[in-house]
Amino acid sequence: xxxxxxxLLLICLPAAPAIGAIAAGSCPERATRLVRxxxxxxxxxxxxxxxxxxxxxxxxxxxxxxxxxxxxxxSDLGIGLHLxxxxxxxxxxxxxxxxxxxxxxxxxxxxxxxxxxxxxCLLAAEAGMLGVVTSWDLILFIAFWEVTLVPFFFxxxxxxxxxxxxxxxxxxxxxxxxxxxxxxxVLMLVQAAGTPITFDLRELAxxxxxxxxxxxxxxxxxxxxxxxxxxxxxxxxxxxxxxxxVPTAAAVLLAGGVLPLGGFGLVHVLLRLFGRxxxxxxxxxxxxxxxxxxxxxxxxxVQRDLKRLLAYVxxxxxxxALTGLTLGxxxxxxxxxxxxxxxxxxxxxxxxFSGVVCSARGNQRIVEIxxxxxxxxxxxxxxxxxxxSAGAVPGTVGFAGAYLVLRNLSGNFVHLSLAAGAVLIxxxxxxxxxxxxxxxxxxxxxxxxxxxxxxxxxxxxxxxxVVIVLAGLAPxxxxxxxx
Amino acid sequence: MMAAGSASGYLVVGTLWLLGLxxxxxxxRIPLARRTAFYLGLASAAVATTLxxxxxxxxxxxxxxxxxxxVDGFALFIQVFVLLGVVGSLLLGLHEPERAEAGTTGxxxxxxxxxxxxxxxxxxxxxLVSFVGTMIPLWAIAAIHPARNGREAALKGxxxxxLAAALTGLGxxxxxxxxxxxxxxxxxxxxxxxxxxxxxxxxxxxxxxxLAGLGCFVAAVPFHMWFVDVVEGLPVPAGLxxxxxxxxxxxxxVTRVLLVGFQPVVLSGFGYLSWTAILHALGxxxxxxxxxxxxxxxxxxxxxxxxxxxxxxxxxxxxxAIGDLAATGQQTVVxxxxxxxxxxxxxxxxxxxxxxxxxxxxxxxxxLDPKISRLSGLAHRHPWMAVAIGLAVLCxxxxxxxxxxxxxxxxxxxxxxxxxxxxxxVAALSLxxxxxxxxxxxxxxxxxxVKPDDLRISPALVLVAAxxxxxxxxxxxxxxxxxxxxxxxxxxxxxxx
Numbered sequence: 019x020x021x022x023x024x025x026l027l028l029i030c031l032p033a034a035p036a037i038g039a040i041a042a043g044s045c046p047e048r049a050t051r052l053v054r055x056x057x058x059x060x061x062x063x064x065x066x067x068x069x070x071x072x073x074x075x076x077x078x079x080x081x082x083x084x085x086x087x088x089x090x091x092x093s094d095l096g097i098g099l100h101l102x103x104x105x106x107x108x109x110x111x112x113x114x115x116x117x118x119x120x121x122x123x124x125x126x127x128x129x130x131x132x133x134x135x136x137x138x139c140l141l142a143a144e145a146g147m148l149g150v151v152t153s154w155d156l157i158l159f160i161a162f163w164e165v166t167l168v169p170f171f172f173x174x175x176x177x178x179x180x181x182x183x184x185x186x187x188x189x190x191x192x193x194x195x196x197x198x199x200x201x202x203x204v205l206m207l208v209q210a211a212g213t214p215i216t217f218d219l220r221e222l223a224x225x226x227x228x229x230x231x232x233x234x235x236x237x238x239x240x241x242x243x244x245x246x247x248x249x250x251x252x253x254x255x256x257x258x259x260x261x262x263x264v265p266t267a268a269a270v271l272l273a274g275g276v277l278p279l280g281g282f283g284l285v286h287v288l289l290r291l292f293g294r295x296x297x298x299x300x301x302x303x304x305x306x307x308x309x310x311x312x313x314x315x316x317x318x319x320v321q322r323d324l325k326r327l328l329a330y331v332x333x334x335x336x337x338x339a340l341t342g343l344t345l346g347x348x349x350x351x352x353x354x355x356x357x358x359x360x361x362x363x364x365x366x367x368x369x370x371f372s373g374v375v376c377s378a379r380g381n382q383r384i385v386e387i388x389x390x391x392x393x394x395x396x397x398x399x400x401x402x403x404x405x406x407s408a409g410a411v412p413g414t415v416g417f418a419g420a421y422l423v424l425r426n427l428s429g430n431f432v433h434l435s436l437a438a439g440a441v442l443i444x445x446x447x448x449x450x451x452x453x454x455x456x457x458x459x460x461x462x463x464x465x466x467x468x469x470x471x472x473x474x475x476x477x478x479x480x481x482x483x484v485v486i487v488l489a490g491l492a493p494x495x496x497x498x499x500x501x
Numbered sequence: 502m503m504a505a506g507s508a509s510g511y512l513v514v515g516t517l518w519l520l521g522l523x524x525x526x527x528x529x530r531i532p533l534a535r536r537t538a539f540y541l542g543l544a545s546a547a548v549a550t551t552l553x554x555x556x557x558x559x560x561x562x563x564x565x566x567x568x569x570x571x572v573d574g575f576a577l578f579i580q581v582f583v584l585l586g587v588v589g590s591l592l593l594g595l596h597e598p599e600r601a602e603a604g605t606t607g608x609x610x611x612x613x614x615x616x617x618x619x620x621x622x623x624x625x626x627x628x629l630v631s632f633v634g635t636m637i638p639l640w641a642i643a644a645i646h647p648a649r650n651g652r653e654a655a656l657k658g659x660x661x662x663x664l665a666a667a668l669t670g671l672g673x674x675x676x677x678x679x680x681x682x683x684x685x686x687x688x689x690x691x692x693x694x695x696x697x698x699x700x701x702x703x704x705x706x707x708x709x710x711x712l713a714g715l716g717c718f719v720a721a722v723p724f725h726m727w728f729v730d731v732v733e734g735l736p737v738p739a740g741l742x743x744x745x746x747x748x749x750x751x752x753x754x755v756t757r758v759l760l761v762g763f764q765p766v767v768l769s770g771f772g773y774l775s776w777t778a779i780l781h782a783l784g785x786x787x788x789x790x791x792x793x794x795x796x797x798x799x800x801x802x803x804x805x806x807x808x809x810x811x812x813x814x815x816x817x818x819x820x821x822a823i824g825d826l827a828a829t830g831q832q833t834v835v836x837x838x839x840x841x842x843x844x845x846x847x848x849x850x851x852x853x854x855x856x857x858x859x860x861x862x863x864x865x866x867x868x869l870d871p872k873i874s875r876l877s878g879l880a881h882r883h884p885w886m887a888v889a890i891g892l893a894v895l896c897x898x899x900x901x902x903x904x905x906x907x908x909x910x911x912x913x914x915x916x917x918x919x920x921x922x923x924x925x926x927v928a929a930l931s932l933x934x935x936x937x938x939x940x941x942x943x944x945x946x947x948x949x950x951v952k953p954d955d956l957r958i959s960p961a962l963v964l965v966a967a968x969x970x971x972x973x974x975x976x977x978x979x980x981x982x983x984x985x986x987x988x989x990x991x992x993x994x995x996x997x998x
Binding site for chain 2: 172187206209239
């Protein structure tokens with residue numbers, strides 16, 4: 019027990035928000051202030067735990083565990099409560115705790131009377147996502163993976179419009195259908211691993227390292243679960259619909275948590291167990307990634323709705339990330355991971371921005387919004403960091419990721435030009451939208467009279483921008499440990 | 502030990518029967534205060550649960566009635582959870598005792614006794630007797646229930662039940678004619694020694710008839726309609742007993758018949774006698790059709806009845822897979838898989854208590870099966886009750902952190918271990934359907950506007966809801982212990998072969 023402090027911090031990551039959710043849920047509905055304080059406090063605790071972990075843990079070489087906690091759970095089946103973090107997990111955990119804090123501080127409940135549910139759902143979603151990142155047991159992984167759906171359903175569905183419910187249902191149904199297939203895949207995998215039966219990720223990886231799976235027929239059962247969460251073609255349709263119609267907090271967490279987690283799951287489970295060629299599936303995934311990148315970028319060009327346009331751009335960025343993750347080289351994989359972080363940070367930033375702006379304007383059409391540069395220069399200026407990251411402008415995390423992926427494609431001219439075309443189109447369409455929204459003249463009579471953006475929204479956006487730029491200027495901070 | 506065990510084996514059943522009879526007679530003859538009847542029943546069910554619980558660990562098994570009854574770990578495990586379900590059902594009855602007809606409590610206890618017998622019986626004819634002994638009190642309850650469809654339900658149940666009994670009886674007779682016994686152990690011994698049984702018309706017809714009869718009793722498609730109608734026609738506590746505890750006991754009985762009596766004929770080369778294929782088809786049909794039908798129900802009890810039939814289908818498929826698995830001779834894997842089935846049945850019995858709390862909450866003042874829409878806005882009116890119901894609903898769907906997650910995982914795991922991957926995927930997708938449905942129920946409670954409130958929450962109801970939530974969470978968060986016990990219980994079943 020020499021590293022009990024790290025272990026305690028590790029347990030804190032999923033446990034603090036979970037406890038916070040229970041605490042906030044037990045408060046009376048009228049205690050708005052108390053509930054909000056609990057929400058802020060527990061999400062800050064999770065972030066502080068991560069910062070402390072980042073400070074005490076060494077920089078890792080290789081994808082091995084930096085810290086772990088193991089408790090037996092169902093010993094007859096070799097299922098354990100195995101929490102752990104490797105370099106990639108550490109990065110993801112930081113991003114998720116940060117983005118949830120952004121959502122917690124930067125967004126308001128969609129209706130004032132939903133305050134308690136809003137905070138409870140945010141904390142529960144954070145607990146679930148951090149659980150996914152830290153679990154090193156496949157059953158635990160699935161448990162967190164599915165539990166996360168419930169707070170998301172209510173976060174997405176409890177808005178002022180009916181569209182949110184439809185989007186939430188679509189997300190829920192596709193997610194469930196794909197993740198039950200993953201159950202079967204996991205069971206087949208564990209059976210293929212032989213006796214003694216175990217669901218421990220590290221143990222399984224060790225066994226498959228000795229005797230690789232070769233062509234494992236259950237491999238494809240895993241794929242839909244991750245592709246749905248990554249919003250990859252053809253399982254992407256839930257994301258633009260959701261982004262356009264769900265409350266801001268849900269949109270921020272979808273782009274900042276769910277999408278990157280899909281990619282993380284691919285790295286955490288599939289690449290670890292199935293090896294570089296993913297039991298022969300990596301070519302397929304590579305093409306799906308390219309198709310998503312190009313399709314998403316092209317679709318974003320024709321969008322007239324600000325949030326849908328952003329959704330397609332981030333979807334395209336996820337496609338590029340998928341391409342990078344399945345390309346096979348270490349550098350491309352780091353690029354993919356950087357792009358996951360870029361989507362998380364940029365998505366969080368831009369969906370927060372667009373959520374605030376669209377609700378103040380009461381309209382999501384790009385052509386109906388103008389003049390922000392004149393009326394709210396600081397807020398509009400801060401959002402440019404997110405735009406720049408999505409458009410792969412040098413100096414942002416989005417550029418660092420896209421550059422690494424493209425450089426590894428340079429052997430094949432056709433593929434390179436497809437991917438580079440996608441990046442260029444993405445950049446063009448976000449920049450066009452940004453110019454339309456911020457440029458032109460401001461007509462105060464068309465905008466809501468309440469004070470927007472709030473001071474805390476500007477502050478949290480500013481912090482987010484600093485992180486985006488820092489991660490872009492020193493990508494080694496991410497890719498160095500994310501090996 | 503032997504004498505004490507045998508005595509308490511009889512005691513479990515005997516206590517329930519005697520008390521049931523007494524309470525029923527008393528209630529009809531001397532108008533006993535309804536509440537008193539419920540307390541009497543509750544006390545006896547609690548005593549029986551304790552007795553059954555005390556007799557575990559069942560490493561040693563007791564043979565009663567010349568081999569017709571076996572009090573082994575398997576039987577005791579099921580009995581404990583069925584009886585816990587009975588306790589839940591009687592507690593639910595305390596919510597609005599004035600809605601129950603005189604005699605209902607006694608009849609519920611008799612049905613519970615029949616279910617306990619079902620878990621122990623190890624003989625085809627004994628099985629038939631205990632099935633009918635379980636069902637008759639339930640039909641009687643339906644018949645005296647003043648709801649509009651009570652009598653119709655009783656009649657349907659009786660017609661189909663008699664048919665099923667006749668089929669099983671005929672099948673048992675044919676098997677007796679060939680093997681000279683109706684004891685499961687004797688049948689297994691005969692099948693193991695004989696060498697041309699695959700084309701023996703008597704055996705094939707006998708097994709087919711027995712399977713049809715048993716399928717009827719556990720509400721397998723196409724014989725599921727009676728079950729849904731009877732559950733709908735019964736008052737809430739009895740409906741809970743039928744779709745929860747009795748269903749679990751009946752599935753346990755089927756498990757025993759097939760895995761003990763007819764296990765030897767799964768091996769390839771036994772021609773028509775391989776029951777796993779039939780069970781596979783029956784179970785898949787039940788799983789898919791009943792879950793799909795549950796999705797379109799507007800009334801809560803019918804929906805729960807369809808879901809219970811779907812659960813039974815899942816168990817039947819798993820039993821078929823275990824049959825194939827057992828033919829490979831991996832004893833540890835098989836006992837683990839049967840242990841998983843036992844956990845599933847236990848969780849089913851407990852989970853249905855929580856689900857019927859929802860029915861009881863919204864049934865107030867309604868003669869018919871209450872509409873699901875009456876749940877709307879419950880989370881705003883009675884938040885803790887909504888949490889309890891939500892937990893039960895998510896448990897039914899196999900959401901992680903509830904007991905349902907692991908119990909479903911065990912069944913799927915058994916299918917995959919038998920190599921039935923495609924079946925497992927279909928089963929998992931149908932579970933996804935249930936998950937979507939359950940989230941719909943939760944959304945009704947949370948996101949729909951509050952209805953004018955004529956709901957009454959009594960302390961009894963709160964107690965049941967709290968108990969069911971605690972067990973669901975406890976078994977979901979600490980699932981290791983019960984599986985361990987269940988695996989050892991399952992080993993006692995396999996020891997018989």
